[in-house]
Amino acid sequence: MTTANAIAMPVVDAPPALSELLRASTSDQHRRAETRTFISALMGGELALEDYVRYLAQLAHVYEALESRDASDDPAPLGDPRLARLAAIESDLAALGVADWRERHPALPSTAAYAARLREVAAGGVPEYLAHHYTRYLGDLSGGQAIGAMIARHYGATPEQLSFYRFDGIEKPVVYKRAYREALDALELDEAERGIAAAEAQAAFDHNAAMFDELDARADVA
Numbered sequence: 698m699t700t701a702n703a704i705a706m707p708v709v710d711a712p713p714a715l716s717e718l719l720r721a722s723t724s725d726q727h728r729r730a731e732t733r734t735f736i737s738a739l740m741g742g743e744l745a746l747e748d749y750v751r752y753l754a755q756l757a758h759v760y761e762a763l764e765s766r767d768a769s770d771d772p773a774p775l776g777d778p779r780l781a782r783l784a785a786i787e788s789d790l791a792a793l794g795v796a797d798w799r800e801r802h803p804a805l806p807s808t809a810a811y812a813a814r815l816r817e818v819a820a821g822g823v824p825e826y827l828a829h830h831y832t833r834y835l836g837d838l839s840g841g842q843a844i845g846a847m848i849a850r851h852y853g854a855t856p857e858q859l860s861f862y863r864f865d866g867i868e869k870p871v872v873y874k875r876a877y878r879e880a881l882d883a884l885e886l887d888e889a890e891r892g893i894a895a896a897e898a899q900a901a902f903d904h905n906a907a908m909f910d911e912l913d914a915r916a917d918v919a
């Protein structure tokens with residue numbers, strides 16, 4: 698009887714935690730991003746410091762839009778001022794000889810489209826915004842660390858030109874990322890909101906891929 702009852706019980710898989718859902722929804726795109734020509738050529742030392750500067754200036758447009766949100770009332774992991782990157786990027790650009798990034802490096806069409814979406818999302822709900830927050834900041838705390846090391850190694854960038862990859866107050870990115878994922882998983886989102894977050898994270902990866910492709914078309918490859 699007990700066995701029959703057990704067999705008759707429907708097996709209901711618990712839905713994945715939000716951090717798992719976001720990772721799984723974007724894992725194919727992430728794999729493709731890692732092998733995108735521009736970023737792999739940049740990390741492989743095949744380009745020039747100037748190409749890194751062009752990339753960083755596009756990121757200035759991206760973070761200006763991402764960080765236009767007043768996130769002080771947002772739940773964790775949003776609203777952590779230690780993550781903010783625009784000031785670090787501007788400081789790096791100045792150290793790289795570009796004080797006037799808006800004039801010298803206007804947004805490429807792909808960047809402009811990404812920034813436009815970010816501004817909409819920055820003025821909107823938590824599910825959409827957290828998708829973009831996750832995509833950029835967890836990326837910066839992960840592969841971004843390797844990118845910074847490669848830019849120093851191949852192109853001689855100095856520590857004062859690479860503050861983008863240093864998060865003051867976050868000494869251990871691995872520990873921080875674990876807490877970030879736990880905070881994501883503690884958010885109370887319903888199924889529809891989880892779906893919105895996953896779809897928006899995929900859109901965020903698409904925007905980054907489009908930016909790489911456009912940067913690639915202009916890269917200084919011999």
Ligand code: HEM
Pocket residue numbers: 716719720727730731732736737740831832833835836837839840841843874902905
């Ligand atoms: C050459 C380029 C890249 C490399 C080498 C790289 C490398 C990595 C590595 C090693 C991790 C795993 C870290 C961990 O398990 O904690 C990671 C995670 C991540 N990366 Fe990248 N990445 C690259 C490009 C990108 C791009 C373009 C994006 C999006 C803008 C991105 C977003 C992320 C995110 C969101 C995570 C966290 C995944 C999760 O655990 O949920 N990465 N990356």
